[in-house]
Amino acid sequence: MDVNMKKSRSKEEVQNSEDTRKGPWSVEEDTLLQNYVATHGDGRWNSVARCLKRSGKSCRLRWLNYLRPDVRRGNITLQEQITILDLHSRWGNRWSKIARHLPGRTDNEIKNYWRTRVIKQARSLKCDVDSKQFKDALRYVWMPRLIERIQPSPETHDPPHVSPSKLYPNPTPLLHHQNGLHGSCSGSSSALDSSSSAKLETPLECEGLGHNVSVSGVCERDLEQGNITLPLGGGDSMESLWDDQNLWLMQQLCDDLEIQDNFLA
DNA sequence: AAAGCGTGCAACCGCTCGGAT
DNA sequence: TATCCGAGCGGTTGCACGCTT
Numbered sequence: 425m426d427v428n429m430k431k432s433r434s435k436e437e438v439q440n441s442e443d444t445r446k447g448p449w450s451v452e453e454d455t456l457l458q459n460y461v462a463t464h465g466d467g468r469w470n471s472v473a474r475c476l477k478r479s480g481k482s483c484r485l486r487w488l489n490y491l492r493p494d495v496r497r498g499n500i501t502l503q504e505q506i507t508i509l510d511l512h513s514r515w516g517n518r519w520s521k522i523a524r525h526l527p528g529r530t531d532n533e534i535k536n537y538w539r540t541r542v543i544k545q546a547r548s549l550k551c552d553v554d555s556k557q558f559k560d561a562l563r564y565v566w567m568p569r570l571i572e573r574i575q576p577s578p579e580t581h582d583p584p585h586v587s588p589s590k591l592y593p594n595p596t597p598l599l600h601h602q603n604g605l606h607g608s609c610s611g612s613s614s615a616l617d618s619s620s621s622a623k624l625e626t627p628l629e630c631e632g633l634g635h636n637v638s639v640s641g642v643c644e645r646d647l648e649q650g651n652i653t654l655p656l657g658g659g660d661s662m663e664s665l666w667d668d669q670n671l672w673l674m675q676q677l678c679d680d681l682e683i684q685d686n687f688l689a
Numbered sequence: 690a691a692a693g694c695g696t697g698c699a700a701c702c703g704c705t706c707g708g709a710t
Numbered sequence: 711t712a713t714c715c716g717a718g719c720g721g722t723t724g725c726a727c728g729c730t731t
Contacts, residue, residue, distance in 0.1 A: 520719060540697055
């Protein structure tokens with residue numbers, strides 16, 4: 425995009441911004457937008473924008489994030505949290521890509537969840553959210569705990585697809601130092617972050633850690649192509665997971681890995 | 690009761706991508 | 711092939727609301 429184009433566009437944007445409404449949507453605008461989409465279908469955002477005196481972007485966003493009939497609202501469930509954590513560990517901040525595997529959830533909602541909950545926890549642990557320590561803490565403490573919590577009770581009729589006992593033989597897999605003080609680890613580190621130096625004792629059973637944690641038997645390609653969606657369920661609130669015990673465990677893990685980093689350095 | 694503060698979420702902004710011409 | 715333009719994406723901001731002091 426050249427400078428002239430930028431200039432002309434910004435001019436146009438200034439002009440548009442004088443004509444278009446901004447800020448919260450009124451009930452009337454929502455109704456108009458819904459009616460327009462019902463009649464003409466979605467995707468013609470600039471046409472609908474002219475009717476509503478909003479920008480096309482604004483219309484699209486309002487529809488996708490709020491008015492779409494299949495939008496799920498309310499708390500992110502435990503299984504959704506697992507999915508988000510798992511997929512984020514693979515793809516990073518690819519919110520829309522992650523959202524495609526959470527039916528009814530929007531990229532905006534997932535992004536907000538990550539920023540308000542996950543980053544908050546990283547701060548409270550004095551970890552950088554992108555640090556190996558925090559990623560490992562998520563993987564070895566948070567995710568196993570989430571999986572534990574969605575274990576079906578005997579009377580549950582629709583068990584989740586995740587089998588915690590298979591994925592995590594020990595509810596909180598212990599990490600070890602290579603110097604042997606805490607035991608030694610063997611097994612494939614391919615299941616872990618490539619940056620991770622921590623390894624697990626039981627490579628086969630722990631294959632689920634990291635890359636395969638969401639759904640056993642699902643291959644990466646299927647996920648990438650959106651051929652499958654991950655099961656939803658649960659309903660526990662996020663906050664309950666962050667009890668003192670988990671915070672303590674994660675803090676220990678962060679400390680532990682810090683020590684290991686120093687040792688390896 | 691009210692002021693201050695923190696949190697969560699809706700909406701905006703700037704940029705990139707990709708299809709149409 | 712080059713250009714244009716709409717759609718989509720990720721980052722950021724602003725506001726409403728609830729909680730604390």
